[in-house]
Amino acid sequence: MADFLANYSIQKWLESCPQGYLEDTVFGHGPDEREPDDLLKNESYREQQIRTTVQLIAGERCALAASSGLVNAAPDQASKTFLATQTLDEGRHVEIFTQRLYDLGIKPDDLESTIKTYINPHLGKFAEVLLEKVDKKDFVAGVVGQNIVLEGMAFSVFEMLHTGALETNPKFAHTLSGTIADERRHVGFGENRIGELIRRYPERKADVQRMQRDMTKHMLATFHEAFSRSPAVADTVAPSGRKSNATYQGLKLAEASNEEMESALSATVLGEFKTRLGRIGLEYQSPV
Amino acid sequence: MNDPLETARRAPERRPRQSFELEETGFNEVPKRFRKFYRRWRGPKDKLAPNEALCPVCKVVIRSTKELRAGDRVYCMPCMSRLELVEENGVLLAKVIY
Numbered sequence: 594m595a596d597f598l599a600n601y602s603i604q605k606w607l608e609s610c611p612q613g614y615l616e617d618t619v620f621g622h623g624p625d626e627r628e629p630d631d632l633l634k635n636e637s638y639r640e641q642q643i644r645t646t647v648q649l650i651a652g653e654r655c656a657l658a659a660s661s662g663l664v665n666a667a668p669d670q671a672s673k674t675f676l677a678t679q680t681l682d683e684g685r686h687v688e689i690f691t692q693r694l695y696d697l698g699i700k701p702d703d704l705e706s707t708i709k710t711y712i713n714p715h716l717g718k719f720a721e722v723l724l725e726k727v728d729k730k731d732f733v734a735g736v737v738g739q740n741i742v743l744e745g746m747a748f749s750v751f752e753m754l755h756t757g758a759l760e761t762n763p764k765f766a767h768t769l770s771g772t773i774a775d776e777r778r779h780v781g782f783g784e785n786r787i788g789e790l791i792r793r794y795p796e797r798k799a800d801v802q803r804m805q806r807d808m809t810k811h812m813l814a815t816f817h818e819a820f821s822r823s824p825a826v827a828d829t830v831a832p833s834g835r836k837s838n839a840t841y842q843g844l845k846l847a848e849a850s851n852e853e854m855e856s857a858l859s860a861t862v863l864g865e866f867k868t869r870l871g872r873i874g875l876e877y878q879s880p881v
Numbered sequence: 882m883n884d885p886l887e888t889a890r891r892a893p894e895r896r897p898r899q900s901f902e903l904e905e906t907g908f909n910e911v912p913k914r915f916r917k918f919y920r921r922w923r924g925p926k927d928k929l930a931p932n933e934a935l936c937p938v939c940k941v942v943i944r945s946t947k948e949l950r951a952g953d954r955v956y957c958m959p960c961m962s963r964l965e966l967v968e969e970n971g972v973l974l975a976k977v978i979y
Contacts, residue, residue, distance in 0.1 A: 613912060
């Protein structure tokens with residue numbers, strides 16, 4: 594067994610995460626931080642934020658189901674331990690984004706109906722491809738789907754949202770910074786564990802690459818649907834007129850069109866996929 | 882306190898390595914005693930110092946008390962990756978050791 598697995602311990606997770614960057618936070622942000630007033634008072638801006646947050650909850654529910662399902666599929670104790678910590682991370686993400694919906698004015702009784710109203714249908718198909726592998730206890734495909742494809746996508750989406758929220762919504766930015774820190778561990782586990790397993794089981798490459806192609810197709814459809822449904826102004830523009838100067842991949846977010854935003858995010862995520870997959874010995878498969 | 886610089890290559894080196902004093906950078910994603918060994922990356926325009934390497938997995942900058950050179954192995958604690966430094970076209974890059 595590779596000795597890097599010895600680093601996956603509950604103690605290290607405790608010191609880094611709950612006793613580290615999450616110390617003194619409440620639902621992932623500072624106890625005194627609130628959603629901005631101008632957001633809560635502007636109905637179309639608030640709805641836009643609700644729609645975005647629903648996609649985050651849906652993605653995190655998928656990640657929770659996948660990481661918990663993979664615990665019993667893992668071939669060694671260290672991987673089970675890591676996935677147990679990841680399960681708690683994902684459960685926390687579901688909770689903090691659900692709390693954000695409440696902070697945006699959604700009543701707990703309306704949670705599921707709100708999710709049903711705003712969820713992007715392509716995101717559901719994306720999750721189905723991954724959870725089918727998890728249900729079959731296919732550890733290699735499950736970890737590639739979860740920790741490289743899903744987490745790789747989440748990493749880029751969170752970074753874009755974080756960049757946009759830094760100036761206009763410090764509470765949401767703070768919430769996202771903790772999830773980004775969690776994602777670093779998750780993508781690290783995916784690359785390190787699968788990088789080793791793919792070298793040991795090269796016959797699994799074709800099947801895993803097919804799954805990546807299918808997940809990528811649904812991911813791109815998710816982005817397209819999300820940006821085509823959004824209002825013309827990006828998430829970073831507060832209705833009060835406070836314009837963010839934030840830039841993402843060279844794009845000034847407050848001035849970018851939805852097409853430009855979709856193109857920048859898709860290019861970033863696909864570029865990361867190609868690089869990550871290449872490093873572990875897999876070849877990126879284009880869905881087109 | 883463990884420096885992320887795990888091993889140095891054994892080949893004879895032309896000049897002694899520079900030493901660096903590490904200050905806190907505000908990075909809080911690892912236990913307190915290790916925080917000064919890491920910092921957040923500020924994007925493609927972020928110029929790395931001779932004692933720094935960029936983790937290709939999680940995009941955190943790893944810092945050592947010694948100048949880094951090709952052949953050195955470093956550890957990225959935020960994503961738990963082991964990396965080896967290689968020189969490509971005169972640029973020092975970190976490669977993951979699987």
